[in-house]
Amino acid sequence: MGGKWRNLKWWSNSFWLLFFLGPYLRWDDRQAVLFDIPNRQFHIFGATILPQDFWMLALLLLFFAILLAVVTAVAGRVWCGFFCFQTVWTDIYTWLEEKFEGGPQKRRKLDAAPWTFQKIKVKTQKHALWLLVAFLTGVSFVAWFQDSFTLWGELVRFEAGMASTVFIGMFIAGTYVLAGFLREQACLWLCPYARIQGVMIDKSTILPTYDFVRGEPRGRIKKNQKEEDRTTGDCVDCNQCVAVCPTGVDIRHGQQEGCITCALCIDACDAVMEKVGRPTGLIRYESLEGLETGHSVPLHKRGRVWVYSAILTFALSGIVYGLSTLGAIDLKVLHDRQPLFVMQSDGSIQNKYTLKVLNKLSDDVKIMVIAEGPEGLKMTGSEDGFNARHGNVTPRTVFVRVPQSSLTAESMPIKFTITTSKGTEVFSSSRESVFIGPAR
Missing domain, CATH: 2.60.40.10 (Immunoglobulins)
Structure with a gap:
């Protein structure tokens, strides 16, 4: 289902174009960004970072770890819902699947149908593209650690080294299985960030939230029923919010471990509200405290956000200082x-x-x-x-x-x-x- 948040999700997915295109940028006579592990050198445009400068890597890891914490504390699992490679690659695989096999009902019907030439053709095309995306993913990963043009030359001549071949093979298998088949199960059962980020959320965190005061009690719309005779809340119990959820969460039961805060349920609910002539926002980004009391704690009054911000500033300042004093x-x-x-x-x-x-x-x-x-x-x-x-x-x-x-x-x-x-x-x-x- 389309909508504002679905469009935003596609735009955030485009962030990963850097992963595919980055290795082909050139700087002087070499690759602009190259993590040359065999020679123990990291080339980042004009800067060359050697093992003696790896203290900056520790600060960089600290920066991203705290950035994840502060974003989660403020707006939930934004990384999972909009930027995580598992989420993005699953979106791409699902989009390809829908192009070849149609919507969920058509796919179920096709799966249950006997094997015909047409079914084999459709399945072969879909899986071939899935494998192509997985192959490009593996090559793009290795290209960050080996000159990209040299790597492609070795692949074309079937002369790629053992390490390159093994890593490309691992990424092909991992991407094909995780994005093509496991999908949301990887988020629910394999990913540790689901548990880690879950404990970073509090009552002041802004999340996709169901307005239970306005929505309950749920009930179907009765034909020719007048508004003043209505005894139910705004939720018409259509279950569209559950149908569009990548992990099958029912947001009406409150915040749950499977919710990756992708906000697709907001698009689904708003579309239904517009059809039945009721105000949108029954499901919206809001804190639990905001629903209960009518107002949320301002960001500048949240102590943990200040602590996280101070650590972020320290790490970023150290990285900037290190890069600015990095001599040839x-x-x-x-x-x-x-x-x-x-x-x-x-x-x-x-x-x-x-x-x-x-x-x-x-x-x-x-x-x-x-x-x-x-x-x-x-x-x-x-x-x-x-x-x-x-x-x-x-x-x-x-x-x-x-x-x-x-x-x-x-x-x-x-x-x-x-x-x-x-x-x-x-x-x-x-x-x-x-x-x-x-x-x-």
Whole structure:
């Protein structure tokens, strides 16, 4: 049944076009978003995230977990009803089924009919498209972890690797079975979020709700009955709200575990109310508290929403900070402690350092090192620079000598700066350390 919420559901389903089309976006000479697990690199447009930056992944997971919690607390299982891949793929499979086999009555009639050429043709076409959607789902998933054009080339030549083949096969089987056959049973019996989100809902949560005050007692419309003679509520007991529910929930019995808040029952009820000449909104988005008292607690007065929002802000701020400070190259400096310093024959003091350079670029680059510190400082070990492998940490040992006359304290600051270039872009990173001399 069509309606405002059904249309909104289709629009929200289009969110998953990013899943299918995202791997084909290009950035410079590579895929725009590529989770390269074998090389331990995540490429997100111009940023390359290595294992050293995976603390941002923890914040990202925290952000989405709390986002799920706050949305559920405010408006129920919006994720389940409008965005969940199980819901979306089931909608697509059901839509394809209706195109080939018709509505529920026609489908039941076709299933009960003997196997004829026409029945085999219809069933074969439907299942072939189901398998095609499942295949594209599997390929699209793998394409986020392997260059999409390379993957398609391997598939066409039947040269796909074992890991790619296994994952595509798993997605074909999973999508075909879950969306084609299990459907709402996956929501009721397999999905843990049904239980988790159920306990996040309270009396102030806005949900598709049946107005029991206005609707009860239920009763059929009697022919030629005048409005003033009516002894029943607005609910005409047509059961359309149950018929359109993906999980078969009767919303008139209150909030239940199977309700995924997709709001299709609202469309069904409003259509019936318009036909019988009664006001719409018998089933509407409303909180239980709003039905009972006539008003709901404002959002800004709900403490848990403020707590959730604070955690969301913290996680998002950390992610933004991490991405904004993400450099193409990174430097760490380790001072050798055995010994802390060495006195040279000319009276100068020498310290030993290990420079660890993390190259986040997609190519090997040449690194130049500059040391700044006490007057007369000289660095050896990297006068002509050195090569840093892409996606790896490259260590380099350098020695720094300072005339003893330039040392005014036992410990003095020293700064190392590394630079490299790629095309017309110049990248640099600095790190401070200490230069240690004899006690004064």
